[in-house]
Amino acid sequence: MKKSYYYQVVVKLAMFxxxxxxxxAAETDIHLAKQQLIAQAENYIATKLTAESHKTIKxxxxxxxxxxKIPVCHSKLNFSVNNESINQSNITVKAQCNENNWYMxxxxxxxxxxxxxxxxxxxxxxxxxxxSNLRIIQMDTKRLRSTTFSDIDxxxxxxxxxxxxxxxxxxxxxxxxxCKGDSVTISAVSEVMHVKTSGIALEDGNMGDTISVKNxxxxxxxxxxxxxxxxxxxxI
Numbered sequence: 001m002k003k004s005y006y007y008q009v010v011v012k013l014a015m016f017x018x019x020x021x022x023x024x025a026a027e028t029d030i031h032l033a034k035q036q037l038i039a040q041a042e043n044y045i046a047t048k049l050t051a052e053s054h055k056t057i058k059x060x061x062x063x064x065x066x067x068x069k070i071p072v073c074h075s076k077l078n079f080s081v082n083n084e085s086i087n088q089s090n091i092t093v094k095a096q097c098n099e100n101n102w103y104m105x106x107x108x109x110x111x112x113x114x115x116x117x118x119x120x121x122x123x124x125x126x127x128x129x130x131x132s133n134l135r136i137i138q139m140d141t142k143r144l145r146s147t148t149f150s151d152i153d154x155x156x157x158x159x160x161x162x163x164x165x166x167x168x169x170x171x172x173x174x175x176x177x178x179c180k181g182d183s184v185t186i187s188a189v190s191e192v193m194h195v196k197t198s199g200i201a202l203e204d205g206n207m208g209d210t211i212s213v214k215n216x217x218x219x220x221x222x223x224x225x226x227x228x229x230x231x232x233x234x235x236i
Contacts, residue, residue, distance in 0.1 A: 033070040037077070038106070041093050044079040045108045048086065055112050058138070062107040073097035113138045117149040121166045126179075129158050129170075139169065146171040157229035161204065176204040177229045178211065186213060186224060187233045199224075199232070 038061040049057045064070075078096045085092045091110055096103035116139045123133060134152045148169045149155055158175045178184055178201045188195040198216045205211035205226040213224045213232055224232035 033072075034064045034068075037070060037095060038064065040077060041079060041095060041106045041108060045081070045086075045091055045093060045110060048081070049110060056114060056138075058111045058113050060109045060111070062109065064104075064106070068104065071097065071100060071102050073099060073102065075099045112141045114141055114144075115150045116144070116169045117152055117155060118167050118169050119160075119164055122163065123160050125160060125162050127160050129155055129160060129175075131156060134170075137167075144169065146173070172206050175206060177207050178205045178226050178232060180204050182230060183216075184213060185231050186215065186222075187227065187231065188236045189233055190236045193236075195236075201232070205232075 042059045042061050046057060046059045049055075049059070075098060078098060080094045080096070081091060089110060091108045093106045093108055094103060095106060115136050117134055118137055120133050120135045123129075127133070131152060134155070136150070136152060146169075148171060155170060155175060158177050159179050160170075161174055161176055161179075164170065164174055180201055180203055182201045184199050184201050186197050186199045188197070199213045199222075200216060202212040202214055202221070207226055207228070209226045210223055211226060211232070212221055214221050222234055224234045227233045
């Protein structure tokens, strides 16, 4: 009696666990099919956008509803998008399996991104910027409200003029390549000669700005163009 009872229990448990394993396996297959479909759709849009533009585009498909079942398609899935949708931020893509006439629409979010130099940590006004307190991240171009830098070397050696939080893009208005009170090298340039002397900056200046500078030897006040960090030029 007991053996028969235990046997029935064992059989029921085996059936239960077998059914559970089958359900898990089926759910895993469905999840894998959806992930593969999403990956193929994202790759299709990324390739299409890259071919039509020199910009860097990040694509991200919206999740597929759990209630949607993806049938097995032994042939290659076909993807298509109309010309109007491809220029939008949210692109509607049609995925189709020709062998069983199945199709569905996916939404792919396309974001134009670009490299941007940001502060690795918050710094105080007057801080000299070096490679250690700068880093590059990829940012959505629509989030950028001013001119930014894409190369750390462009601003190494400059100083920050106002407090900027960590992770915030650095704009030219936040910097001075030459700051008021800095010792600078004054280069006097002509077609036949190139003379250098030292001076003191009387104003803040960015690359290309014309600022007032005092010649340390003559104490004469002159106008000079900022040529680099700590360097200005005058034409003679």
